[in-house]
Every structure is written in structure tokens, then in C-alpha cells.
Amino acid sequence: MYPANFDYVRPSSVDEAVALLQKHGDDAKVLAGGHSLIPAMKLRLAQPHVVIDIGRIATLSYIREAGGTIAIGATTTHSEVETSKLLREKCPLLSETASHIGDLQVRNKGTIGGSLVHADPASDYPAPILALEAEIDLVGPRGKRTVRADQFFVDLLQTAIAADEILTEVRVPVTSPSVAYIKTEQKASGFALAGVAVVASPSGVRVGVTGVAPKAYRATAVEQTIGNQRTAHAIELAAAHAADGVEPLGDIHASAQFRAHLARVNTRRALERALSR
């Protein structure tokens, strides 16, 4: 449990962090809350030569509203997301999801940006990020670009971020209270075997699913099947499509078949809960 040797640098601005990333290239890793990187380093699965700690860049930690959107800084912790009055009132799905992440210590240190960039296929945030159609800002040597949530998750542990970029901000829309996140936990790790986030509005629903496939996905077949119907029967029929078109993961914790089943069950439950709110 002793990591290999590394250098540690602590930039005070995003520009400085990007410059450091450019300088060190593949030898460097960005550290925020450290809850994915440090365990990997302790097992020596990750052996970066340089660790760039962006955790002290004050301008990266905030939750604020501007023009119908709520902007969340990359190093905002899960517990800040969980307890934010603004989010609880105007985008409660994100707070509800954050409350399911790990335990209190994890939520006190882990950050939304770190979690998204790590893109663990069983982490919680991708489900609401997809269902909310969030936008993600990435800053690199070529400046800032904005990526839509459905373009962000590329594959297992892979996102649209480039090696010399830093995720700086996540933006989610203000929603009605008709949202829900339902998760079945992997018993040992607490990660999602199937986590389903639903955002409902009179015109339709959006469903994000995490834990089931190599990357989180929008359950578009569910969304299309339910349309603007709201009956229990319609929910049941729609939820049956929760794992359509994906190849579910299978491991010692749940077979592919069971994960797909949990996706359907949790989709039904999340739809029921969201539509009852």
C-alpha cells in the first residue's frame, strides 16, 4: 500500500495547471479529491511521475445559478452537492444522487469533476448528468470548450477530455421536482450495479443509466416508449426497455442478465417516484 515515487505540484490557477499538464504530458495525473487516483497509486496500478493537485484552486469550487442554469465548479465535493440548498431546490436530482455516493468521508473529499473524469462505469453521477443533459467545460492549451453530456462518456474509464485538459465546470438545468435516482449497490464497494436517474416533465422523460454497461447511457428506448404517458402500465412497458441495445457488464457481483434486470426494475421505480413528485 505504498505508492511509487512521484513529484507533487500544487498550481494556484487553472492556467497554471494546464501548463503543467502540457509540460509533463502522460507522466502527470491530476489530483482533486483523490478518491480514485490515490487508491490506484497505493496499489501501484497508477504510477504517475507528477501529481498535479488542483484541489486548492479556489476558483474551481462553487455552486451558482445563472440564467436558468446551475453551474458547479469541478472541485465541488459530493457532500457540497448533496447539501446545497440551491441544488436541492432547483436541481434536486443531483443532490439526491450525491447522497448515494460512498460514505460520508468519501463525500467530504470526492469531487464532481474528479468523478466524471475518472468515468468509472459504476459511479453515480453519470446517470443524472445524462438525464439532465448537462454541459461540461474542459479547459486546455487551446482554450475552453463545452461538451454535452452524451458526448462526454466515451467508453470504460474514457471520456472526451484530452490529456492536456482539465474539467472546470458542470452545468445543469433548473428542473421541476419530478426527478428520482434509484440505485442498487454492489454490496462490497457501494458502487452502482444499476443506478437509474429520471428527469420527468410534461412533455417527456429522460433516463440515465449507470453501472450496467461499460459506460453510462441514455435509455432512449424507455424515453420513446413512455412518451407523455403516465399510467402504471405505460411505466411498466417502458421500463422493460431499460437495457435495450447495451451489452451489460457481468462479474462476481452480478451477471449481465441480473444487471439488465436491475436496470429495468430501477427504471420502473425511478419513473414511479419521479412522476409521483
Next chain:
Amino acid sequence: MSDATPYIGRAMKRVEDPRLIQGLGTYTDDLRLAGLLHACILRSPHAHARIRRIETSAAKAIPGVVAVFTGADVNDSCGAVPCAAAIPDLKAPRHTVLAGDRVYFVGHAVAVAVATDPYIACDAIDEIEVDYDPLPAVVNAMEALKSGSALTHPDMGANVAFTHVVNGGSDIDAAFRNADRIIKHRLYHQRLTPMPIEPRAVVASYHRGEGTLTLWTSTQIPHLLRTLLPNMLGIPETKLRIVAPEVGGGFGAKLNVYAEEALCAHLAMRLSAPVKWVESRRENAASTIHGRDQIGDYEVAVKNDGRILGLKATSVADLGAYLQLLTPAVPTLTGLVLTGCYKIPAIRFEVVGVYTNKMATDAYRGAGRPEATYLIERLMDVVANELKIDRLDLRLKHFPAPGDFPFATSCGVTYDSGNYQGTLAKAKQLADWDALMADRKAARAAGKLFGVGVSTYVEICAMGPSKAMPAGGWEWGCVRMEISAKVTVITGVTPHGQGQETSFAQIVADRLGVPIEDVAVLKGDTNVAHYGRDTYGSRGTAVGGTAIVMSVDKVIKKAKTLAAHLFETLDDYVVFENGKFKAPGITAREIAWSELAAEAYLAKNLPAGFEPGLEASSFFEPENFTFPFGTHICAVEVDRDTGEVAITKYVAVDDCGNQINPLLVEGQVQGGIAHAIGQALFEQTIYDENGQLLTGEFMDYAIPRATDIPEYTLGSTVTPSPVNPLGVKGVGEAGTIGATPAIANAVIDALTPLGVVHLDLPMTPERIWRAMQTRTVATV
């Protein structure tokens, strides 16, 4: 002075806890010695392989690396890891401290690097090159028994380590001939990882001038280590001091002599410098003993009226690649309580121990008894179900009556005392049984999967009579009334979280009539607690406590002689009560301990031939084991969609004889049930078909957490044990033993409406969901 209420029987908070809760405990890894070196161990990534070559030069070249050793460097000078179990015709491989020319399981120690700091030692490990030639691995014990199976140890020629057969009671063949029906069942005990929160840790320091070796190690058994390590190290036990500092969880996993303990001692002697090794979590999962892993085929001979005539058990125990201290003894222990609480006149028990390319199994909380209890309690439900008899009636029908004790079983042991009807009645009352049955009916009518499970268990504690124990089963204790009238108690049982610093002080304070604050209990250092057989098998209070009682009584007897001298009378006229010596009718004078102790040590005015001091020590040899028992009732609701189990009610009524401290009893039962919840519902150690360990860390091995623990309703009855003066039995493992079958029976009861009659452990959501799928479809 002690108040009117004696300390014994009081629910007192543990004196150990303030230091532990505040982070003030000293664990092995907290030790800092001048010039301390750090060891890191390179372990096999293969379940079975030949080692062609090991190249250590790059590792040795790293600045700060002091030494790098392989098996070739140490196995000739450091002896083999011992197994203490005496099983006839046991075939055992030589268990060297580092691998020789082969590795036999993932995690097998191959080389060790010693450096000036632990980071460098780990860097060195990364630089060792090992050229492996992978060989077929034996992973499944049942497959290992088939002819043509690959061999765990090819040089041994077979995978079977031993076959142990017990025929007990009346004629088993006649029992099966006379049966109306023979009910057969296969039961599997999954492999479990004990996962103490503190992994193993060792610091070894050799004093070249004195020729003495001190070994601090996170162990349950410093005294057994002192007995067994001299053979490995070539150092006499008089030059060996073993210290068990605070131990952050053992559960049987630290009831062992480990290669790393001998290796660190060897390194400290060889390098003339203190050496520390602290296990990582991954090493703990791969290279510290595992528990259970038995598969058994059971046959019950029954009459149609429910009478059980006989029980046959054929069990296969997966031992792993090597024998640790008690590896082969654990499955044989199952045979001692095979019949549980029941009068079953004839038994046949056969267990085959099998080598596989996995970590060794050994004692894990309950060790052998959970296996026996799970199988008999599942079988009672299976029999009741098949014969359409009420499961409680079936149990009651086979209980010995309270007047039948001591009760000799067909397994060859004699249960000391019991009232099984009593715990069952009390548990039913606490569970509000009739209401619970009504709840079940209503829940089922509403389409819910609601089940109630019962287990009535008996187990073996207070290990044990020396004739039945590999290394002696007695215990040693010492009590010293100091010159200051404070009391030092020294125990050989090495409590490590069980709370005897508190309960032993209660016993001694009561008997001496002193405030409990004046009593200090010392343990865990062989230079302080000179002799002992340590903690396992719920023996601490029943065996160790008795040695303390014997010693304190000797001190009082001696003190009376001194008091009589001071009163100028005879011993017989001296009365000792409430901490004071008196001679009613002779003198109004009272002598308190403070005065008497000063006299005893200042020694100006002693009776002729009276030795100064007030100290006594004792060895207690138990005449029998004790047999605690109880009834656990569990109610569960199973989620029809996800297969998740929610425990909605948990009632445990345990009888551990007299209770010194009911709060400690409750704590032990609570923790024990938590372990059982893990085994029943989710814990399992998994190796893949190549022998790769898939549950090597907390991300993949689920242990119970606070949120998994239901509200418990705990009760007890008190049936004192006649085999020790305290009348205590032991309670360290009862919860684990009693609860697993209660939970399992509850889940199966919940699924009964779907036609499910059995599920294997652990009853994970997916396993339950699959059972529901097939059954629902089948019954539609």
C-alpha cells in the same frame, strides 16, 4: 469499597474502550524502534507454477535496500511452519517460510526485501524478476477428488490430506434399515475471509548481547507462538519474548503461527536490526487464513412420525495448499456437535480434507461449529417440511429434557448442562411468535415474500480439556495484592477485544472487596503473563477466569493466615467480608487490605514460616468443555423484484451460563450475529477457475456494515455450567453459530410459497432472484 451490589452481573462499560475510542491504543504498527528496517514481501501471482529463476540484483542495487532473500536463502536456516492438529495418517507438505522451487497459491510468499523505509522495500519488490512456468491449478475440492485431477502438490501424488471417520451411538446401518424414509441433502459452506480491520503486523527485534528475541505481533496466541517458534528459529523459549499489543480484530485469523512471524524474527537475527512487516489489505485477503469451505452430503433416517434415527454426513473440506496451525482440526470439530441440540441415537461422520491451490482454511469465528449448526438446523427444517411436521415441534421432540444433563451425545461428547426448551420458549415470547405467524399470513396474503426462520443451537466452548486440545487446554492466571493494596491480575488468555480487562477485574474486585478501579489486568506479553494458552474457542472467561478465581482464593487464604497472626488468633476464627478481615468475638479490630498488604510486604511481623508477599498463581485444567446454547428467530422480507433481503425482526436468546458482565455478553452476541449476517447473505471468497483470487479487497469482498445490522431483541436464560466455579460457558462465537441458520431458514421460508426448498449460502439477491425466476415460471 465495593458497594452493596457486586460487580459480577453488572452491565459495566469496558475499561478498554476509552483508550481505543480515542485512538490511544498501541498497535504493532505504532512501534518505532531505533534503526527499524521494513520488510516487503513479493507474492505469487499464480495459483500454481514452477519457479525457473529469480533475479534480485536490480532490487538489491536500490539505495536503502538492505537485503533481498528468496527461499533458497532462508528455508534451510528457518524451520517449517507448524501444524498442531493431530490427525492419524495426515499427509502434509513441508511448509517453508518462503516458496521453494514452486508456488502453490496466489499470494504465496516468494521473496522478501528489507529496506530502510517501507516505500523503498516496496520499490525493491517491483524490481525482483521471477520467471514462472505456470502449471494447472486445483481450485475445486470436489474436482480434486476425481481420478485424473491435476495435483495441488504433484510430489505428494494425491490431493487428499486425510480422511476422518466417526461412528457414534447405536448401529447406524440399523438406523437406516429401520427408517421409513431417508432424506438426503447437500449443503455448502462457502469460503470466507475473516478480514480483521487491522491486518497482520510484526516487529522483530534481536538483542545480540543477550541473545534474546522480542517479537511484537498482532496475534491471539503469543504463548503458543513462544512454544512453537523456537523450533523454527533455533532459539530457546527462554530467550524468546512474544508481545501481542492491541489487536484490531482476530476472529480466528490470528490464531496461527504464520511464516511472516518466523521470517521477521529470522531477518532480525540475521541482519542484527529490528524488522517490521505490516500486511497490506490485499495480502491479508490472499495470505491470511480463510474460513469454512466445506461441502457435505447428508442423510437423515427418519420415521414418519418425525423421529430421527440416525444421521450420516460425508463432508469434503477444502484445506487450501498448506496446513496452517489447525487447518485439518477445524472440519473434524464439526463432528463433535453434528447432532446439535437433538437426541439422535446414531451418527456417521466422514470428512475428507483436500488440498487445493488456494490459501489455507483454518479457524474462523465458530470454527467447525457453524458448519455443524448450519447443517443440522437446515436439516431439521428440511425434515419438518418433508414430513409436514411443525418445525418447532420436531425440534422439541428431540431436545433432551433439562433433567437429562449431563447429556452424552452420539458424537462422543457430554453436554454439561442445558435447558433447550427454556431458550426456545423465551425466544418465542420475545418474538411474539403467534403475532409473527399472523404477520406472515397477512403478508403472504398481500403477496409479500415474508419468512420466519428459527435455529436452536448448541456449541462447544471453554476449550478445553487438555486431552482434547493439541497444545494443552489449561489456563494460567496470577493475582497479586500489591503493597499499595492495589491489585494486579495477570492472565494467560490474551484477550484482544473480548473485554476481560473489565470482566476479570469485576471477578477479582468482588472477591477481594476492593473498588474495581484498583484492579489492573495485564496480558499479552510472555514476559509478564508467563504462561497461557491464549484466546480462541470462547475459552477466556470459563478457563482463564477460573485460573484467576483459584489464584484470588489462594491470596485470600494466605491473607487470612496473616490476619489471624495479627489478631493473635487461629485462621479458623478469621472472617473475611467486604474487603475486611475480622475475628468476631475475639477482637473488635478490623484489618483492611491496606494494612494487611503493608504487613505482608514489609515483613516485620509475619507468622513463622510465612512467605512475604500476597501473590498466587494457578493452572486450571478443565474437566470438560462447556456447551452454551440458544434459540434465534429471524423474520425477513424478500424483495420480489430484486431478491434483496431485509431482516425485519431478529430475536436471540442465548444461554452462556452465568454472566459476569451482561453488556459484554450482549456485545459479543451482536458482533457474532453481524458475522452471521455476512455469511448468510453476502460474504464469499471467490477464486476463479485458474485460482486467481477475485475478492482481494474491500471493493470486492463485502463485510457487514452498520446499515446491514437490524434492530436486535436480545434475551438470555441462565443455566450455569457445572464444570467451572464461575458457572460460565462462553459467548464469543454463539451469535455467529446460531444466527446463520436462522437467517437462512427465514429466507427459504419466505420463498416457500414459490416452491423453493433450498438455496446455498450466501443468499445473494441474484441467487434469490434466479430461484424466484425458475420457480415462478415452474409453478405458473
